[in-house]
Amino acid sequence: MTESDELMNKYGEPLRYDRNFKGPRQRDRSCTDVPCLLLFALFLAGWGFIAHYAITHGDLNKLMVPTDSFNQKCGIDSSVLHKKHLFFFNLEQCIDPLVPITGCPTPQVCVESCPTQTFIWDTMHDSLSYEELRSRLICLTDEHKANIRSKADMQRAIDQNLCARWYIKSAPFLNRCIFEFSPQMCEFIPSFLLKGGRSRRQLMLLPGNATTEPELQAQAMALSMSQALVLPQSNGRLDPVEEEPAVQCRRRLNDAVIKEKMKQTDTRLAKMVGNLVAHFYNGTHDAQRLGEEIVEDLVNSWSIVLVACFCTLIASLVFIALMRWLSAPILWFSIFAVLTGLLVAIYYTVRQYIFWEKTPTVPIHGLNLQSTVKNVLQNQSTWLYLSIFVGVCFVVILLLVIVLRKRIRIAIALTKEGSKAVSSVFSTVFFPIFSWVLFIATIAFAIGVGLYLGSIGQLSFRMVQRLNEAGQVTNEPCVCEGPAINYTVGSACDPQLFEKHCYNKQASTTGFFQQSQRVACSQTTCSFVDIDNPPLVRWAIFYNIFGFLWLSFFISAFSDMVLAATFASWYWTFKKRDVPYFTLARAFGQTAFYHLGTLAFGSLILAVVRLIRLVLEYINEKLKKYDNAVTRAILCCMRCFFWLLETFLKFLNRNAYIMCAIHGKNFCTSAKDAFNLIMRNFLRVITLDQVTDFLFFISKLLLTAGAGVATYYFLANNPAIVQLHYRAVPTTVVVIAAFLITSVFFGVYSTAVDTLFLCFLEDCERNDGTPEKPFFMSKQLMKILGKKNKLPPRQRRSK
Numbered sequence: 001m002t003e004s005d006e007l008m009n010k011y012g013e014p015l016r017y018d019r020n021f022k023g024p025r026q027r028d029r030s031c032t033d034v035p036c037l038l039l040f041a042l043f044l045a046g047w048g049f050i051a052h053y054a055i056t057h058g059d060l061n062k063l064m065v066p067t068d069s070f071n072q073k074c075g076i077d078s079s080v081l082h083k084k085h086l087f088f089f090n091l092e093q094c095i096d097p098l099v100p101i102t103g104c105p106t107p108q109v110c111v112e113s114c115p116t117q118t119f120i121w122d123t124m125h126d127s128l129s130y131e132e133l134r135s136r137l138i139c140l141t142d143e144h145k146a147n148i149r150s151k152a153d154m155q156r157a158i159d160q161n162l163c164a165r166w167y168i169k170s171a172p173f174l175n176r177c178i179f180e181f182s183p184q185m186c187e188f189i190p191s192f193l194l195k196g197g198r199s200r201r202q203l204m205l206l207p208g209n210a211t212t213e214p215e216l217q218a219q220a221m222a223l224s225m226s227q228a229l230v231l232p233q234s235n236g237r238l239d240p241v242e243e244e245p246a247v248q249c250r251r252r253l254n255d256a257v258i259k260e261k262m263k264q265t266d267t268r269l270a271k272m273v274g275n276l277v278a279h280f281y282n283g284t285h286d287a288q289r290l291g292e293e294i295v296e297d298l299v300n301s302w303s304i305v306l307v308a309c310f311c312t313l314i315a316s317l318v319f320i321a322l323m324r325w326l327s328a329p330i331l332w333f334s335i336f337a338v339l340t341g342l343l344v345a346i347y348y349t350v351r352q353y354i355f356w357e358k359t360p361t362v363p364i365h366g367l368n369l370q371s372t373v374k375n376v377l378q379n380q381s382t383w384l385y386l387s388i389f390v391g392v393c394f395v396v397i398l399l400l401v402i403v404l405r406k407r408i409r410i411a412i413a414l415t416k417e418g419s420k421a422v423s424s425v426f427s428t429v430f431f432p433i434f435s436w437v438l439f440i441a442t443i444a445f446a447i448g449v450g451l452y453l454g455s456i457g458q459l460s461f462r463m464v465q466r467l468n469e470a471g472q473v474t475n476e477p478c479v480c481e482g483p484a485i486n487y488t489v490g491s492a493c494d495p496q497l498f499e500k501h502c503y504n505k506q507a508s509t510t511g512f513f514q515q516s517q518r519v520a521c522s523q524t525t526c527s528f529v530d531i532d533n534p535p536l537v538r539w540a541i542f543y544n545i546f547g548f549l550w551l552s553f554f555i556s557a558f559s560d561m562v563l564a565a566t567f568a569s570w571y572w573t574f575k576k577r578d579v580p581y582f583t584l585a586r587a588f589g590q591t592a593f594y595h596l597g598t599l600a601f602g603s604l605i606l607a608v609v610r611l612i613r614l615v616l617e618y619i620n621e622k623l624k625k626y627d628n629a630v631t632r633a634i635l636c637c638m639r640c641f642f643w644l645l646e647t648f649l650k651f652l653n654r655n656a657y658i659m660c661a662i663h664g665k666n667f668c669t670s671a672k673d674a675f676n677l678i679m680r681n682f683l684r685v686i687t688l689d690q691v692t693d694f695l696f697f698i699s700k701l702l703l704t705a706g707a708g709v710a711t712y713y714f715l716a717n718n719p720a721i722v723q724l725h726y727r728a729v730p731t732t733v734v735v736i737a738a739f740l741i742t743s744v745f746f747g748v749y750s751t752a753v754d755t756l757f758l759c760f761l762e763d764c765e766r767n768d769g770t771p772e773k774p775f776f777m778s779k780q781l782m783k784i785l786g787k788k789n790k791l792p793p794r795q796r797r798s799k
């Protein structure tokens with residue numbers, strides 16, 4: 001028995017000619033996998049019910065309760081039970097894009113109500129009395145405010161940042177005190193600055209002659225951003241106040257705030273990058289400087305990066321379009337460019353190895369990044385290992401090219417066909433935007449439902465002791481009586497009972513007036529831990545996660561089938577000039593009307609496997625603390641198995657969607673037909689599929705490298721356009737962005753080639769080139785395979 005007969009017995013006979021088969025046509029179709037579609041619809045309806053229940057019974061305020069600088073939940077923890085609002089000492093430090101990452105650096109304290117008037121210590125400390133100033137003072141803790149006995153104590157507390165230096169009339173927003181500016185405030189800023197001068201020191205020495213709320217707010221804003229708000233000078237004189245309209249002033253105020261925030265953002269981003277770099281070596285000062293230089297280069301070169309990304313996008317489109325006519329030269333050039341590059345790399349690494357082997361050096365003992373890189377590059381072993389690695393890569397790639405040269409020719413022909421298909425239906429290049437919009441909507445919906453579900457339940461509290469400045473636990477003798485007598489540190493508690501029945505035993509006095517002289521615990525609190533979700537809500541959260549996975553895979557499957565139906569329609573049109581108009585729209589409608597059930601079936605399988613992988617990852621995280629070798633080995637094997645299973649199912653589903661788009665059969669039949677077709681052409685599939693993927697990778701690598709090299713040399717040869725510390729910084733950003741851009745466009749191209757490849761295999765089995773069964777493949781493919789169409793002369797001329 002020959003190998004072909006064995007494959008036929010095992011994976012079915014080749015497809016036979018069917019005179020009624022005309023490719024993906026709507027009139028021959030019916031709805032597929034209707035039960036799966038109904039199940040998916042019921043699942044989405046259940047997801048919608050859970051979303052409605054979550055929005056109705058959930059309360060995002062539980063998740064958005066503000067936390068002060070002492071990690072106390074305002075209005076919830078026992079020590080701040082009656083203080084529901086969060087006050088910021090300097091709110092303008094929180095108006096920063098990096099706050100969600102780095103946090104707001106200003107001190108924050110819980111207060112009973114937001115301030116209803118503006119306070120400026122620098123201009124009020126002489127004009128107001130001690131009692132009035134003390135009533136307006138907002139400090140970190142009540143103890144700090146209680147220790148203030150005079151204006152000198154106030155000055156000392158403000159200098160130590162224990163009390164706020166200034167604040168503006170505020171209104172609560174999400175229980176956070178936000179500035180409430182008066183509409184007339186901006187009208188006082190120019191005159192105030194003209195009287196006070198340009199420096200912050202002069203502004204702080206101004207007399208407290210402001211009486212109205214707008215004037216006070218103008219003073220506070222001037223103190224925080226004095227340099228940005230000053231009017232420009234002309235001929236050594238300031239412009240008159242009367243010539244500055246209020247509208248122009250407000251615009252200048254907004255511009256000043258934006259400039260100030262951008263300046264602070266750059267500075268803090270530089271610190272963050274510096275701290276990140278500092279983790280890799282001990283040179284903290286050099287790391288900070290390196291971080292500042294990197295951020296400065298990014299800020300100065302953002303326009304160059306955008307232009308380079310746009311040029312990469314255009315180059316990708318042009319590259320795909322050129323492959324319609326020049327696919328062979330372009331792809332062979334890509335292969336030989338890589339081989340040439342590897343040869344150059346071998347020559348350079350061997351030369352460097354010989355040079356550093358003959359040149360004795362002493363390692364540089366600096367702790368900065370530059371010294372580390374120099375030590376690595378001056379090590380002869382580095383160049384030896386690099387030369388071996390590059391040499392092995394060159395030999396492997398060269399042998400693959402020699403052995404698979406005929407397969408590469410077929411792959412080139414397929415990429416040329418794919419280029420023709422994409423160029424014929426050019427709207428497919430931008431179709432992924434539709435999928436991205438659906439993905440973003442799905443992510444937003446799942447996150448919103450998850451947040452609302454997470455807010456359903458009872459708040460849980462625990463009795464804890466604060467840490468002092470040294471990071472040690474305080475030893476406050478906090479005693480509880482009555483209903484709270486069983487409260488101990490670390491146990492559950494109720495904040496209201498804790499506030500009424502717990503006190504500091506050492507600070508309290510005993511005697512007849514014991515009850516009235518108890519001192520509340522200041523270092524021990526009943527603090528919020530988390531929200532205890534009911535069991536049904538936990539299952540709903542699990543349902544929400546699975547819904548996100550299922551819907552995400554469904555959207556991806558829908559995009560794949562629409563593109564597959566589009567390119568299959570192009571292939572199975574004998575005369576390519578007769579390809580119908582609105583092919584993509586027809587494929588979209590065909591998929592939406594007939595095959596949503598098939599997509600639901602395939603995406604359900606992938607969602608189940610992905611959920612199992614997530615559960616395994618969760619179990620692995622939980623079992624890490626036990627450090628059991630047997631458990632780790634079992635989990636590693638299971639994770640590897642399900643990763644391989646998901647990879648195989650993605651490959652099978654993709655081909656099943658293509659077969660469903662062509663023939664309109666259900667998921668199981670399409671998957672079976674695709675699998676049998678692939679296995680009957682196993683060697684051809686493995687070779688051509690991998691070679692095609694390799695060629696696409698080479699093309700993406702070539703475009704990415706071209707973008708990086710062009711950006712680097714442009715920056716090197718045009719230093720007057722932008723001043724940079726490291727040209728590699730914007731070049732690296734361009735390389736990453738270019739690879740992502742090319743991956744998007746070549747993703748559509750890859751779908752086209754995969755679809756045309758299955759159509760090509762089916763074409764080889766169905767047809768033999770006779771007038772009754774002509775091949776639909778291109779002449780180049782027929783020439784490579786040694787086949788041709790035996791068409792009548794009239795049909796041959798009209799083709």
